[in-house]
Amino acid sequence: MPDRKQPAALGDLVTTKPELTLAELCQSCNLSKELITTYVEEGIVEPQGLDKTQWRFSRIALIEVRRACRLERDLGLNAAGVALALRLMDEIEELKRQLVHYERPGIGDDL
């Protein structure tokens, strides 16, 4: 266990700031460059930079890559299937968000 003496409060919001190289992302997720490249090709994550050597990923991408990898492993999907599942999940989230506006009686009369 590491030394867990508590300094002041810790924690930074995870943002879209591009800060990880492909190698760093691979190391953090324990995944191969080939798999991450496939995820980029499928549009599951979108790094900044023109080619692999210049790619920079955000920490949100890191979390998304892990999620994609869980779905791939647990549901037996391939990368294209994961990309489709993620798109549908986003769509469901958006629909649920919109549904809140309609789920009560007497709505729509005054927004």
Add this chain to the structure above:
Amino acid sequence: MEYKDYYGVLDVKKDATQAEIKSAYRKLARQYHPDLNKDEGAEDKFKEIGEAHEILKDPEKRAAYDQLGSGYQPGQDFTPPPNWDAGFEYSGGSPDMGAAGARDSTAYSEFFEDLFGQAMREKRAQQAQFHTKGQDHHAKILVDLDDVFTGAKRAIQLQVPKVTADGHVITEQRTLNVNIPKGLRAGQHIRLKGQGTPGLGKGEAGDLYLEVSFKPHPHYRAQGHDLYLDLPVAPWEAALGGKVKAPTPGGSVDVTIPANSSGGKKMRLKGRGIPGKTPGDLYITLQISLPPASDDKAKKLYEKMAEELAFNPRAKLGV
């Protein structure tokens, strides 16, 4: 420990083929996967399914499990016979575990850990030697909605699994002081650098990622950066219109109710939701609250309305 009926968990027969087990697992995994199903309990159910599949998909482990006997009820107190797994050869661990996305050992029940845990931990320990940076950890935390209006520092308790010297898994409580940034929304993550697994050798420690959800608030519901509030109004406030006070986590505000508002009417207060570069909105749903006819004075007023207003609330129903 409690006996686990892995066949029951996957809803397959004891003599199911490996293909039937796989397909039962996939079907349930799609239904309960915590990335897909946000219902409370889905995650526990998914872990149970994963554990059952982990054993039954592997013919060696399945055979070892089968010979424990089938005379047990799920949940029944259970002690494995001594050397229960003697004579069963394991080809070593499972490639699914410990690799990407490393599932915590807490994901498995005591039953599983006692019977199959050791071999898998050894396997994982072998894999870990190739990496120098410690693993990142993930946890979910509940945050007070009020805190994201001002930003706050909060002590957060996490349960951390730990393997004891004799191979049992226990949970230890760990307290962390966490920055709650102003404008934080549900679904966002907070990163605590270096608070994951320590690195090997000179490797850096992993990080701890906290996924944020809001504690249920007695008044507000949050959706993205918008807030929703049911605001009670008196019948005369709804009928005559006028200014009423509405609470927001940032302090109370005046809301102008238009005359002849009906119950369920929605109004939007722009920018009164969760703060940020583009702050969210506060949506108010009016709820008409009736004063009780509990004394003579109130009864008289209701009676007077009944006499003097030609009002049939069921006119549209044709009665």
